[in-house]
Amino acid sequence: xxxxxxxxxxxxxxxxxxxxxxxxxxxxxxxxxxxxxxxxxxxxxxxxxxxxxxxxxxxxxxxxxxxxxxxxxxxxxxxxxxxxxxxxxxxxxxxxxxxxxxxxxxxxxxxxxxxxxxxxxxxxxxxxxxxxxxxxxxxxxxxxxxxxxxxxxxxxxxxxxxxxxxxxxxxxxxxxxxxxxxxxxxxxxxxxxxxxxxxxxxxxxxxxxxxxxxxxxxxxxxxxxxxxxxx
Amino acid sequence: xxxxxxxxxxxxxxxxxxxxxxxxxxxxxxxxxxxxxxxxxxxxxxxxxxxxxxxxxxxxxxxxxxxxxxxxxxxxxxxxxxxxxxxxxxxxxxxxxxxxxxxxxxxxxxxxxxxxxxxxxxxxxxxxxxxxxxxxxxxxxxxxxxxxxxxxxxxxxxxxxxxxxxxxxxxxxxxxxxxxxxxxxxxxxxxxxxxxxxxxxxxxxxxxxxxxxxxxxxxxxxxxxxxxxxx
Numbered sequence: 001x002x003x004x005x006x007x008x009x010x011x012x013x014x015x016x017x018x019x020x021x022x023x024x025x026x027x028x029x030x031x032x033x034x035x036x037x038x039x040x041x042x043x044x045x046x047x048x049x050x051x052x053x054x055x056x057x058x059x060x061x062x063x064x065x066x067x068x069x070x071x072x073x074x075x076x077x078x079x080x081x082x083x084x085x086x087x088x089x090x091x092x093x094x095x096x097x098x099x100x101x102x103x104x105x106x107x108x109x110x111x112x113x114x115x116x117x118x119x120x121x122x123x124x125x126x127x128x129x130x131x132x133x134x135x136x137x138x139x140x141x142x143x144x145x146x147x148x149x150x151x152x153x154x155x156x157x158x159x160x161x162x163x164x165x166x167x168x169x170x171x172x173x174x175x176x177x178x179x180x181x182x183x184x185x186x187x188x189x190x191x192x193x194x195x196x197x198x199x200x201x202x203x204x205x206x207x208x209x210x211x212x213x214x215x216x217x218x219x220x221x222x223x224x225x226x227x228x229x230x231x
Numbered sequence: 232x233x234x235x236x237x238x239x240x241x242x243x244x245x246x247x248x249x250x251x252x253x254x255x256x257x258x259x260x261x262x263x264x265x266x267x268x269x270x271x272x273x274x275x276x277x278x279x280x281x282x283x284x285x286x287x288x289x290x291x292x293x294x295x296x297x298x299x300x301x302x303x304x305x306x307x308x309x310x311x312x313x314x315x316x317x318x319x320x321x322x323x324x325x326x327x328x329x330x331x332x333x334x335x336x337x338x339x340x341x342x343x344x345x346x347x348x349x350x351x352x353x354x355x356x357x358x359x360x361x362x363x364x365x366x367x368x369x370x371x372x373x374x375x376x377x378x379x380x381x382x383x384x385x386x387x388x389x390x391x392x393x394x395x396x397x398x399x400x401x402x403x404x405x406x407x408x409x410x411x412x413x414x415x416x417x418x419x420x421x422x423x424x425x426x427x428x429x430x431x432x433x434x435x436x437x438x439x440x441x442x443x444x445x446x447x448x449x450x451x452x453x454x455x456x457x458x459x460x461x462x
Contacts (some may be wrong), residue, residue, distance in 0.1 A: 051370060053335060065324050073329045079323035092310035093296050099303045104284060138284060 006034035009061040011047050011195070015210055015218050016069040017110075019058045020167040023208045025074045028158055029084035071102055073219055074163060088160050095160075098153070101142045102164035109135040110168055113175060117219075129181060133188065139165065140189040147191075151198050158204055166199050166209070173212035174219065236387040239264035240292040242278050244271065246441055246449050250289045250340075251398040254439045255304045259389055261314035291301065300332055305394060319391050325377070326391075329384070332373045333395035340366040340400060344406060348450075360412060370396065371420040378422075382429050389435055397430045397440070404443035405450065 010026070010033050012019030026033055038047055038057050050059045050066035053124040059066050060073045067076045077089040089095050112132045146153045146161060153161035172183050186193045199205055240263050241257070243250030257264055269278055269288050281297035290297050291304045298307045320326050343363045349358040374449040377384045377392060383391035403414050417424045430436055456461045 062324075066322070067327045068331060069334060072327050072334070075330065076323050079326060092307050093293075093298070096298045096303050096307040099306065100299060103300060138270040153293070161263060 006032065007063055008033035009036055010058060011036045011038050011044070011050065011061070012033070012058040013040065015170075015215055016057060017167040017171055017182055020075075020170070020208060020210065021059055021070040021163050022058045022073050023157075024158070024163045024167065024205060025077045025087060027204050028080040028087060028163075029077060031077070031081060031084075057229050070167075071106070071164065074160065077184070080161075085157055086159075087154075087163065089154070097142075097146060098160040098164075101139070101161055104135075104138070104142075105165055108154075109139065113168070113171065116179070130228065132183065136183060136189050136192065140192050142193055143191045145197070152195060152202075158199070158202055162195075163201055166196075166205065169196055170212050171202060172196075172212040174215035177212060177216050177218065237263065237265035238259070238294055240267055241265070241289060242267045242269050242275070242281065242292070243289040244269055246401075247288060247448055248398040248402055251401070251439060251441065252301040252394050253289045253291055253304050255310075255389070255394045255398065255436060256308045256318060258435050258439055259394075260308060260320060261313040262312060262315075301398075302337070302395065305391065316388055317390075318385075318394065320385070328373075328377055329391040329395075332377070332392055334371070335366075335369070336371075337397075338394055340370065344399070344402065347406065347410070363414065367414060367420050367423065371423050372424055372443060374422045378426070383426060383433075389430070389433055393426075393430055393436075397427075397436065400427055401441040401443050401446050403427075405446035408447050409445060409450065429449075 008026075008031060010019070010022055012022065012035065014037065023035075036046070038044060040057070043055060047057065047059060050061060051057075051068045054068060056068070056149055056182055058073065059068050060076070061067075062076075062080070063118070067073050074087060089098055109132070112128055112135060116125065116128050116132070119128050142161075143153060147155065150156055153159055153165070156165075175181070176183055184193045184196055200209065239257075239262060241250070241253055243253065243266065245268065254266075264270065269275060272286070277292075278288065278290060279286055281292060282288075282299045283353060285299060287299070289301055289304065291307070292298075293307075293311070296321070298304050300326070305318060320329055341364070343359055347356065347359050347363070350359050359447060365400050373392075374384060378386065381387055384390055384396070389397075406412070407414055415424045415427055
């Protein structure tokens, strides 16, 4: 490998929340890396070689080792750079809860937000909106339990669930602008609203999260980011 | 809690591969527990209370702490009973690879085996069969990489991926009986065929895996196990 290239590389897309996750973990651990913006319409050889199974971003390359899927990458970073702040909770039960809710967000909740864009008819749309709010109420309960009265899911510091859910804040705000629906409603989910404000003003987070207005512009320009963007 | 009840409980179903996973992890760690067979047609209050989000088995209850989803439970068991043999690899990259392939098995490969039962028409069936074999070839490559020339995915000992894939061996063999298709074909996937034989004769595994013939009988009796059985 040439001396000018970084030993840590991230193949991603600035607007992909799964890429944002890895960027947040790397920032928290103060890891320098080379960010390689992928073109999903014309995937690079490097992406196809490093993620031959799914052919999707993000891929984190550490030396000659590629790691795929955002939550797995975060755990790898936490396991490898152990001298930085911990991302996963240290208690096994807290860790299990963090993994449970991260899986809920990826498998159940965020897919609803993506579905909303393609919903046909008022009834279908209303049904998805209701499910999104039901999910937010569950996540509010999760926040109360996981944060144990502190500022963030991770307690006093940004942790696994702060990253797993926080990466979507740009898209949550973007869909608020596009749909006129206020997801982050203080009367419904006061804990999460406060959490989102605190997280977005955190020094490790605020420069990494993509701006909602830029995401709206991107969404308006394209047919969406579905193709080739994975978790 | 009454003195007669066990401090460790598992809510599950003998035929559920996800339940088998937890049973395998508990056996490996020599943990005694109470097994509570669930009736998915009439879910118990305990199940609904301990997994209110998904209402699915397996749920492992440690004292008053419920943990849901089989792979999360296994990691919890490994993190909690640290004096037993390790289930996850100790090296961060090996751990990431084990997590990657476990997710592939759950999200991509095993759903194909379930799809096969409901496939309509020869063409649809042939397409799924082809994808199942393609997946097995990928898993063969994963075995070669992860096992590093040793007997099992976990090396010399039963590990995370041995559990994650091994739990399906009963169903793999049951579908061989029902369809006449030989999935575990030495000419195609010699590494995995040898692995399956070694794993099934391991003392921690052989009494836990459900018998293929019993699964065939169950499948023939019921319309399948889809409803309420999660990962």
